[in-house]
Amino acid sequence: MRRLLINIGGYKGDVIDIAKVLRDVDTTAAAAGWKRIPMTDTLGGYERILPNARANVYIGTGIHGDEPAGPLAALELLKEDAWPAGVNLWLVPCLNPRGYELNTRENEDGIDLNRDYRATQTAVVKAHVKWLDARPKFEVTLLLHEDWEANGFYLYELNPNLRRSLSEAIVGAVKEVCPIDLSPEIEGRPAKDGIICANPDLEKRKDWPEAFYLIHNKSEQSYTLEAPSDFPLVTRVQALCRGVLAGLGTLMAE
Numbered sequence: 001m002r003r004l005l006i007n008i009g010g011y012k013g014d015v016i017d018i019a020k021v022l023r024d025v026d027t028t029a030a031a032a033g034w035k036r037i038p039m040t041d042t043l044g045g046y047e048r049i050l051p052n053a054r055a056n057v058y059i060g061t062g063i064h065g066d067e068p069a070g071p072l073a074a075l076e077l078l079k080e081d082a083w084p085a086g087v088n089l090w091l092v093p094c095l096n097p098r099g100y101e102l103n104t105r106e107n108e109d110g111i112d113l114n115r116d117y118r119a120t121q122t123a124v125v126k127a128h129v130k131w132l133d134a135r136p137k138f139e140v141t142l143l144l145h146e147d148w149e150a151n152g153f154y155l156y157e158l159n160p161n162l163r164r165s166l167s168e169a170i171v172g173a174v175k176e177v178c179p180i181d182l183s184p185e186i187e188g189r190p191a192k193d194g195i196i197c198a199n200p201d202l203e204k205r206k207d208w209p210e211a212f213y214l215i216h217n218k219s220e221q222s223y224t225l226e227a228p229s230d231f232p233l234v235t236r237v238q239a240l241c242r243g244v245l246a247g248l249g250t251l252m253a254e
């Protein structure tokens with residue numbers, strides 16, 4: 001499978017009708033027994049609690065409006081309903097609907113919401129943090145993104161307490177459906193087999209992305225999955241779905 005080579009200077013691929021995707025998410029989630037928990041007047045997340053669950057996992061996506069595979073993967077995962085047994089799940093399918101309408105990474109005010117989790121100056125991130133804080137702690141968080149410059153799928157792992165890593169299981173499953181970016185350096189960081197250990201960044205970065213807030217306040221481990229958006233949209237959605245289910249499967253197999 002080759003790159004489409006259409007993303008010159010930014011994401012130029014397929015876009016989605018985010019309002020429709022979020023309506024479908026809402027209907028599918030309700031039918032599968034998930035409960036909607038509002039975040040703002042228009043945004044919300046979903047919760048699926050099980051009796052005797054052994055782990056809490058948060059899945060978040062839709063923070064960058066030029067990354068359509070994330071919300072589509074959220075919808076697909078809800079439709080498949082093939083979660084491993086014993087896990088409580090929380091899912092936020094979109095935090096930046098206007099960004100999707102504009103096909104921009106940033107929100108309608110030109111702000112990258114995924115750099116606002118320390119200062120929390122935007123109303124959306126404030127509301128999201130409040131929403132997260134009202135949930136229990138998570139063993140693992142999975143954040144679904146895309147990168148229009150990447151040569152294949154890769155991920156960032158934050159695992160400061162060195163719990164058993166899910167990275168190899170995630171990449172191994174994604175490899176079946178999507179190329180992996182095997183570059184020794186990705187986004188200026190050393191990488192191996194599509195895996196970036198982002199622990200060294202934890203002390204350095206001031207402009208926290210969502211993953212940093214989660215690691216500092218809510219979660220033992222966090223994985224940011226990056227689908228390569230110079231490949232077909234269906235491939236990227238599959239990559240994110242396979243990665244999520246493989247990560248969860250490995251977590252729950254412990």
Ligand SMILES: [Zn+2]
Nearest residue numbers: 064067145146
């Ligand atoms: Zn992103």
